[in-house]
Amino acid sequence: MQRPGGRTARVRNAVHEAVIALLAEQSWEELSLPAVAERSGVHQATLYRRWRTVPALLDDVVAEHLTRAAPLPDTGTLRGDLDAYAAGVARGLTGPFRVLILRAAMVDTGGAGTPALSGVLAQRSRQLQEMLDRARDRGEAAPTLDELVELVLAPLYFYALFGRPAGAADPRRLVDRLLELAAAA
Amino acid sequence: MQRPGGRTARVRNAVHEAVIALLAEQSWEELSLPAVAERSGVHQATLYRRWRTVPALLDDVVAEHLTRAAPLPDTGTLRGDLDAYAAGVARGLTGPFRVLILRAAMVDTGGAGTPALSGVLAQRSRQLQEMLDRARDRGEAAPTLDELVELVLAPLYFYALFGRPAGAADPRRLVDRLLELAAAA
Structure with a gap:
């Protein structure tokens, strides 16, 4: 059985x-x-x-994809964690998922969306906060979660949305800037 | 006549x-x-x-909206220009246009999009570059166009996409960060 x-x-x-x-x-x-x-x-x-419904199924596919495409790493350094995470996000925004993620964002606007996506995003926020807390506990200069979202996640999504010559949105360059900001703070 | x-x-x-x-x-x-x-x-x-077609008409509406919603200011200081521009972008990402802009981005993926949106974005890039050039000519510390896109535009779009408590994506705070980065460079 x-x-x-x-x-x-x-x-x-x-x-x-x-x-x-x-x-x-x-x-x-x-x-x-x-x-x-x-x-x-x-x-x-x-x-x-x-x-x-089809929208609920698509949200479930997106939620699963977001969870799998960017597993949160624990490499022992913030630099290693952020590089691995950002590269995973960039990879996850290619192919059919790019459109599915946009669709999920659109559907949620209309008030007709399922909680699948927002649930995943909330869980993901908690995991990212833990990653930053681990770095701070090790004595590293860690950015805030908002800084991580605004300086790394947001540009990756923006370039995926509006297209861009390949390589322009190099995740490592965005992580460099985030870490410089954290070190200066 | x-x-x-x-x-x-x-x-x-x-x-x-x-x-x-x-x-x-x-x-x-x-x-x-x-x-x-x-x-x-x-x-x-x-x-x-x-x-x-309906998609071509929607792209035309979005193009017109993007052009009108965030007219490029010329206030005499980079700070004034950026504040006015960022506030205009934030306003332009509310209401029915939020979904239309997402739709335009999705349609363009499939290769079935019209050139209306990419034409407007290219024109807008040139205008932003001129705004930054004017500031540099006045002797101000100006960021690059990529820095403006990544530190101000991208977070405003990201928050519009995925929702956020009101006020969290305060455009002025994003402009502060951009100008600090430019001053430190």
């Missing part, structure tokens, strides 16, 4: 993979739960019961 | 106003050129000839 948790995780994985495969062929606006059911081999009834 | 330029501008204005009014009632995905024709009193044939 399979553990329910294991089966649930496998279903979620198969459904997410089907969504990502379909998004390579069509826009998210054309996506439907029946199409996801057919591609994933998961029953439509399961999809409707678990996610209810 | 009316000058063609005057009539063209009036038609564009009426159509843009109709789009903005309709966006208060429905999402841009539900927008149609016939609905815009009915609301604006402009013939459908004119809309199809001039804009061809």
Whole structure:
């Protein structure tokens, strides 16, 4: 007998993979739960019961992606942690996820969004704060969470949004500036 | 007899106003050129000839908005110019335009976008560079255009995207940081 948790995780994985495969062929606006059911081999009834709507499913895919694409590192130095984190964010903003993240941000505006994304962002904020606290505990000059968001995350998202010659948004350069600011404070 | 330029501008204005009014009632995905024709009193044939598609019309509305919402000031000091510009950007990222700007960024990804937005952004970059050049000519310590984009524009967009308690993205605080960086360089 399979553990329910294991089966649930496998279903979620198969459904997410089907969504990502379909998004390579069509826009998210054309996506439907029946199409996801057919591609994933998961029953439509399961999809409707678990996610209810395409937007909720897309939010779940984005939430999972944000969590996986930029795992929070613990390298022993703030420099190492920030470089690894920023590079992960930059990677995570490429491909089909770039549009999905924008869509999630748009949907949330209309008040019709699911809490999936905001939940992930809140969790991520706590994790980043812990990363900065660890650095401060080691005696390193650490920036605030707002400074990390404004000087590193925001430019990476801005360049992903509006396009930019490759390499212009070098994550390491943004981390350099953040650490200089923290050292000067 | 009316000058063609005057009539063209009036038609564009009426159509843009109709789009903005309709966006208060429905999402841009539900927008149609016939609905815009009915609301604006402009013939459908004119809309199809001039804009061809809803996305092209939306890009035109965004381009006009970006140009108008943040006119580039010339106050005589870099501090004055940057404060006025940043406050204008922050204001421009509220209301229906927030979603329209995100949509424009998403559409451009798919390769199906019109050049309206990228044209405006290129023009805006040139104007910002002139603003910084004027400051340098006056002997002020001026940041680079990339620094202005990364330290002021990017955080304002990031907060508009992902929401934030009111006041958190105080434009003046971002300008302070940019000017401190320029003074230290």
